[in-house]
Amino acid sequence: MAPLGSESEANGRHRNLIGAFVVLLLALASAHLPEASQQRISGVLQASVLRPFIFTQERLEEASVGAAQADSLMAIVDSLSAVLSTHSALLNENRTLRDLLALAERAGPGYVPATVLRPGTSGSESVFLVDIGERDGVRQGSPVVNPRGLVGVIREVRSRSAVGMDWTHPDFRVSAMLADGSAYGLVENRPGRFREDDRLILNGVAYNQEIELGSMVVTSGFEGGVYPRGIPIGRIDELRDEQGSWRRSYWLIPMVEPGAATHVVVLTGRAGGDALDAWAGDTIGADTIEGGEPPR
Amino acid sequence: MSAPAKVRVWGWVAILFFLHFLLHVGLSYGRPAPDLLTLGLLLAAREIGAGRASALGLFFGLLEDALSVLAFGANSVAMTLVAVGGATTRDLFVGDSRVFLIAYLFVGKWVRDLVHWIAVGEGLRQPFVEQVVVQGALHGLYVAAIGIVIAGLAGLGGES
Numbered sequence: 001m002a003p004l005g006s007e008s009e010a011n012g013r014h015r016n017l018i019g020a021f022v023v024l025l026l027a028l029a030s031a032h033l034p035e036a037s038q039q040r041i042s043g044v045l046q047a048s049v050l051r052p053f054i055f056t057q058e059r060l061e062e063a064s065v066g067a068a069q070a071d072s073l074m075a076i077v078d079s080l081s082a083v084l085s086t087h088s089a090l091l092n093e094n095r096t097l098r099d100l101l102a103l104a105e106r107a108g109p110g111y112v113p114a115t116v117l118r119p120g121t122s123g124s125e126s127v128f129l130v131d132i133g134e135r136d137g138v139r140q141g142s143p144v145v146n147p148r149g150l151v152g153v154i155r156e157v158r159s160r161s162a163v164g165m166d167w168t169h170p171d172f173r174v175s176a177m178l179a180d181g182s183a184y185g186l187v188e189n190r191p192g193r194f195r196e197d198d199r200l201i202l203n204g205v206a207y208n209q210e211i212e213l214g215s216m217v218v219t220s221g222f223e224g225g226v227y228p229r230g231i232p233i234g235r236i237d238e239l240r241d242e243q244g245s246w247r248r249s250y251w252l253i254p255m256v257e258p259g260a261a262t263h264v265v266v267l268t269g270r271a272g273g274d275a276l277d278a279w280a281g282d283t284i285g286a287d288t289i290e291g292g293e294p295p296r
Numbered sequence: 297m298s299a300p301a302k303v304r305v306w307g308w309v310a311i312l313f314f315l316h317f318l319l320h321v322g323l324s325y326g327r328p329a330p331d332l333l334t335l336g337l338l339l340a341a342r343e344i345g346a347g348r349a350s351a352l353g354l355f356f357g358l359l360e361d362a363l364s365v366l367a368f369g370a371n372s373v374a375m376t377l378v379a380v381g382g383a384t385t386r387d388l389f390v391g392d393s394r395v396f397l398i399a400y401l402f403v404g405k406w407v408r409d410l411v412h413w414i415a416v417g418e419g420l421r422q423p424f425v426e427q428v429v430v431q432g433a434l435h436g437l438y439v440a441a442i443g444i445v446i447a448g449l450a451g452l453g454g455e456s
Contacts, residue, residue: 031370056321057322057323060322118326121320127364
């Protein structure tokens, strides 16, 4: 017969292993829960344990914008030379906000301005939070845009916030056309060896359709109402592939670098079906991607 | 391990938990910030049995999953497995030598990245060589380096 001490130790170890096995089953089950349950768990954790950290990020973002605006006003009051010496990042941010305001005014009340927050955790590289939600008219599938073009789409909506994915997400795809309507296809993400190498590709273009390099590609509005027609996506960069003699695909230079998009507008349920006019002045005539060189 | 030493370890686990979310979520540092949550979990797992370690791993994993909704569950599975593995090493390796601690933290973080890569699903994962072999090893070294600094501050890993 084994000593009493070693028997109780063995029992304790046995209980521990059973406990660990049960928790492991729970962890595996969490991956297969219905999406609604997963969203509920996420919502509860974001509103409780994670709330202070999300709140910190929101306040820092607001402070950053507030500081930028205060600096800008101070510079105007002080002198023209102070304005000229203002940091280029501040000028860029001001320009972005002004462009956003102009876009929202042109597009109408269906476009709601929002600030983008990045979770920055493992597995969330293509995911972002916006500080508006259901009460602002945001719904699942609402397109997220900025003055340059399409940033991504909303995937989850809560009362005061929403979660979206940008075009670098592998699930991202949007029905597209050339701005002049001469060719149609499907724009998808092509992951690179590293996240920074992600690119967009226009698939399914008819083989006999000649496309000029540099042509603007916009949403076609065929998504069953998800994306209105005319949101700029990117410009044709080069021929990527020919599938037999019936289809071609092209690499695109994206109009928006998602990491640089800090302020956006979200198209709510009240948005109209054609958005081409809203971007005509900002993007259709522009030559380069927001934030510099396109990703390769 | 003595009671004051245990309190010191748990204090550091709480600090690492707070710092992880402050750096990743609050200050949006993203990838340059180290994975202090896994480091804290690995340190805690050496102090408790597999049952409680797995519960802590599940809790940490769910918190990470709450911010990466498109692969919900992947972090929970990875953290739970790492916690169970970490707790199991108590029975296999006695003592807390510095060399063991480095190897333990490196392998723990690497395994966490590997399991996450598997659990995240085919549609979301990056190529194996880049994400697991290269980046996983670098992240493992990063966590091990931070872990050694923490161990020095907390007075852990001095035994041989």
